[in-house]
Amino acid sequence: MLDINKIRQDFPILKRQVNGKPLVYFDNAATSQTPQQVIDVIVDYYSNYNANIHRGVHALSQEATDKYEEARLTIQHHFNAEKAHEIIFTSGTTHSINLVANGFATLLQKDDELIVSALEHHSNIVPWQMLCEKTGAILKVIPMTLEGELDMDAYSKLLSNKTKLVFVNHISNALGTINPIKSIIDQAHKVGAAVLIDGAQACPHIKPDVQALDADFYVTSAHKICGPTGIGMLYGKEAWLNKMQPYQGGGEMIDQVTFEKTTYAGLPHKFEAGTPNICGGIAFGAALDYMNAIGFDAIADYEHELLDYGTKQLEAIDGLKIYGTSKNKTSVISFNLEGIHPYDVGTLLDKMGIAVRTGHHCAQPIMAFYKIPGTVRASFAFYNTKSEIDALVEGVKKAKMMLS
Numbered sequence: 001m002l003d004i005n006k007i008r009q010d011f012p013i014l015k016r017q018v019n020g021k022p023l024v025y026f027d028n029a030a031t032s033q034t035p036q037q038v039i040d041v042i043v044d045y046y047s048n049y050n051a052n053i054h055r056g057v058h059a060l061s062q063e064a065t066d067k068y069e070e071a072r073l074t075i076q077h078h079f080n081a082e083k084a085h086e087i088i089f090t091s092g093t094t095h096s097i098n099l100v101a102n103g104f105a106t107l108l109q110k111d112d113e114l115i116v117s118a119l120e121h122h123s124n125i126v127p128w129q130m131l132c133e134k135t136g137a138i139l140k141v142i143p144m145t146l147e148g149e150l151d152m153d154a155y156s157k158l159l160s161n162k163t164k165l166v167f168v169n170h171i172s173n174a175l176g177t178i179n180p181i182k183s184i185i186d187q188a189h190k191v192g193a194a195v196l197i198d199g200a201q202a203c204p205h206i207k208p209d210v211q212a213l214d215a216d217f218y219v220t221s222a223h224k225i226c227g228p229t230g231i232g233m234l235y236g237k238e239a240w241l242n243k244m245q246p247y248q249g250g251g252e253m254i255d256q257v258t259f260e261k262t263t264y265a266g267l268p269h270k271f272e273a274g275t276p277n278i279c280g281g282i283a284f285g286a287a288l289d290y291m292n293a294i295g296f297d298a299i300a301d302y303e304h305e306l307l308d309y310g311t312k313q314l315e316a317i318d319g320l321k322i323y324g325t326s327k328n329k330t331s332v333i334s335f336n337l338e339g340i341h342p343y344d345v346g347t348l349l350d351k352m353g354i355a356v357r358t359g360h361h362c363a364q365p366i367m368a369f370y371k372i373p374g375t376v377r378a379s380f381a382f383y384n385t386k387s388e389i390d391a392l393v394e395g396v397k398k399a400k401m402m403l404s
């Protein structure tokens, strides 16, 4: 059982008013809020030991380096990676995916096949399309069902010895569907393909074990897990990371530089060119510590309660349709009111202090599938409450009255 009142005390922003009303923050799938414990770590870094890492002999540089590398270990343990140097710090999920897509440019040939799913965020589509343009590889799509699930029979049929890479999200940000990634990974491995899992939407709800999953790559952003923006990670199996070309050149990622030839540093530094987001990396570790202290089992149980509660109440509103009705879902409710544009609903809810997201949620293919311009998306975190959901339901009813 979570002590929600105590947890809410950790988040200063939850005390805010918006448009004269107490803030109800239901845009957690876009970014989570930051607890005081993580804010304190950020303040401590800039107040006490801000310095560039790895190269310095002085005390501050040593302290900053130690804390940054400790954070890498925290991340390694959280995701159960075998080796610390399999964790690459990036600026976030988008950066991680671009890094892998770029790293595969020299590993693919014309007519090799890549498989994406219909449920992806644009950041797990566009970098691969760019890679296909560069290499002549072909992109195939796992179709989705009306419930918002992947068509796994179709997936099995897409796989062949031409398949080199499969990339799917662990959880859909637009619909909340939890995808059967273990089965996706196992089937891909049977044909010798590598798999990248976009975990941006999963990590706030689930603690993934990359070794148990046998994922080749797993990527996420800190800002959806109570950490700051501009920092994230790429987990990659050592063997793949060694095969891949570095994504960016510069300081930190080299071994020897001459004008004739440059040799690269070993892992993880080969993929970490330039001064990184040092404070962000340390705060990422602190965010995982915070979430783990609460416990992911307790978080998942409570969020399910919120999801069931919210789904029942919203479903009961006449003319409201929920998109994404899989039994395997996290606490995301995407919906529309019949005949009303999602943007108008979102704008009215904002007037009531309720923050939801409206639009295509960076997943235009899903919206095209349902033939809608977008949805209203309410996404719940472990610091939300049933009474906040009551406020949302009242707000949606009011919006419906005003707009129809």
Ligand SMILES: *Cc1c(COP(=O)(O)O)cnc(C)c1O
Pocket: 029, 030, 092, 093, 094, 095, 121, 123, 124, 169, 171, 172, 173, 198, 199, 200, 201, 221, 223, 224
């Ligand atoms: C948020 C999100 C992304 C993009 O993350 P960034 O932090 O913007 O790079 C990618 N995929 C999914 C499923 C997401 O939810």
